[in-house]
Amino acid sequence: MKAFPTSRFSIAPMLDWTDRHYRYFARVMSENTLLYTEMVTTGAIIYGKGDYLAYNDEEHPLALQLGGSNPKDLAHCAKLAAERGYDEVNINVGCPSDRVQNGRFGACLMAEPDLVAECVDAMKQVVDIPVTVKTRIGIDEQDSYEFLTKFIDTVSAKGCSEFTIHARKAWLQGLSPKENREIPPLDYDRVYQLKRDYPHLNIAINGGITSLEQAKVHLAQLDGVMVGREAYQNPYMLAEVDQQLFGSSGPILSRDEVIEKMVPYIERHIQQGGRLNHITRHMIGLFQGLPGSRSWRRHLSENAHKTGAGIEVVRDAVASMYENAPKD
Known part of the structure; x- marks a missing residue:
């Protein structure tokens, strides 16, 4: 071990x-x-x-x-x-x-x-x-x-x-x-x-x-x-x-990279009969404190529990967040 x-x-x-x-x-x-x-x-x-x-x-x-x-x-x-x-x-x-x-x-x-x-x-x-x-x-x-x-x-x-x-x-x-x-x-x-x-x-x-x-x-x-x-x-x-x-010299993942690394796990869970919100309920706070994070939370909360919801809900939530973030 x-x-x-x-x-x-x-x-x-x-x-x-x-x-x-x-x-x-x-x-x-x-x-x-x-x-x-x-x-x-x-x-x-x-x-x-x-x-x-x-x-x-x-x-x-x-x-x-x-x-x-x-x-x-x-x-x-x-x-x-x-x-x-x-x-x-x-x-x-x-x-x-x-x-x-x-x-x-x-x-x-x-x-x-x-x-x-x-x-x-x-x-x-x-x-x-x-x-x-x-x-x-x-x-x-x-x-x-x-x-x-x-x-x-x-x-x-x-x-x-x-x-x-x-x-x-x-x-x-x-x-x-x-x-x-x-x-x-x-x-x-x-x-x-x-x-x-x-x-x-x-x-x-x-x-x-x-x-x-x-x-x-x-x-x-x-x-x-x-x-x-x-x-x-x-x-x-x-x-x-x-x-x-821990003194690691490895790269720090961006939030978008974290989501991409979750995609295969989410898809496997859904293929095995699980629901999207079983996982995304834990991801709600990923963009905590960032502009547009409310849109991310709202989109997941309103859609991830629906029958047939898949990874596109997560991608749409990200898009919604960036669209609704205040522009400089």
């Missing part, structure tokens, strides 16, 4: 957003970015009727994020993931939604570090790929630095050497998942302190990062940066990741 870079730069797992079509789109723009699946529950993998582990070979390096708290089930799913060729398996200890809490996984697991450690241990016994944890800096009133370090101490003692820290605590009651991504204040210094106190661990940061310049600031202190919503809503930021963060 190719030796991929570490999690120096990654895209966060985001439910309904980071599906295999988005991940292929992201990979067109960056060879080195570590991509994550949406969170998949162990129950869905073990008992569900669909193939929840499917992905495109082009997506590597690729991590599977699992939701669960049963060590046996997590180990079973981790083994399946390794057999399918995933490059990493990650445990979700950060999602605060009620549904996730009812399943006894996500952020509420911060209060049970011994259980998380047991899960890590069970997974590491059956796979050779990295087993990593994505977590918060705290939950509810349990948000002291001591609480965070106890969690890290306990889980790392069982062999987890890579943590991605969302630099906000989570309120398990009273805030929606969306509010939990915005209302609790960011505390980057706490994550920096964690790296200073645990220099032997790989520590990546997540939360509120909206540019590669900000990423560079964090990378001066930490091992990795994970970007979420900005990488989805303004995906073209990925076009310079390899050059700016």
Whole structure:
């Protein structure tokens, strides 16, 4: 297997957003970015009727994020993931939604570090790929630095050497998942302190990062940066990741070149019975901030979902954007 870079730069797992079509789109723009699946529950993998582990070979390096708290089930799913060729398996200890809490996984697991450690241990016994944890800096009133370090101490003692820290605590009651991504204040210094106190661990940061310049600031202190919503809503930021963060001398693709590289993938998807908007919904933000981008978004939104819509809709959307861009 190719030796991929570490999690120096990654895209966060985001439910309904980071599906295999988005991940292929992201990979067109960056060879080195570590991509994550949406969170998949162990129950869905073990008992569900669909193939929840499917992905495109082009997506590597690729991590599977699992939701669960049963060590046996997590180990079973981790083994399946390794057999399918995933490059990493990650445990979700950060999602605060009620549904996730009812399943006894996500952020509420911060209060049970011994259980998380047991899960890590069970997974590491059956796979050779990295087993990593994505977590918060705290939950509810349990948000002291001591609480965070106890969690890290306990889980790392069982062999987890890579943590991605969302630099906000989570309120398990009273805030929606969306509010939990915005209302609790960011505390980057706490994550920096964690790296200073645990220099032997790989520590990546997540939360509120909206540019590669900000990423560079964090990378001066930490091992990795994970970007979420900005990488989805303004995906073209990925076009310079390899050059700016990984030292690549390769060319930076233009937006038009990105679209041309997506054409064969889109056509193959449609030929296999898929719909155009399954893919183009992830491409809406490609021209974010440019003159005429509203026309691009409108044309895709109004036409890509129609029966029989094909690649001509994408080409017409590009033409519409250039036609409607303000002239100098």
